[in-house]
Amino acid sequence: MALAWILKDERMTSVIVGASSVNQLADNLKALEHLDFTVEELTAIEQVLLGIA
Numbered sequence: 001m002a003l004a005w006i007l008k009d010e011r012m013t014s015v016i017v018g019a020s021s022v023n024q025l026a027d028n029l030k031a032l033e034h035l036d037f038t039v040e041e042l043t044a045i046e047q048v049l050l051g052i053a
Contacts, residue, residue: 003017004031004035007032008035
């Protein structure tokens with residue numbers, strides 16, 4: 001989710017990921033399949049970032 005959230009920002013041109021296994025790399029690449037968030041998800045993420053949740 002974190003990678004997808006970063007990638008949804010149009011100001012970001014790349015994301016550096018670290019993976020210590022092929023499975024971790026595969027999981028990171030799956031983030032590219034889910035770049036859309038619902039309004040509720042975005043609200044929840046923002047609340048966590050602001051320390052509200």
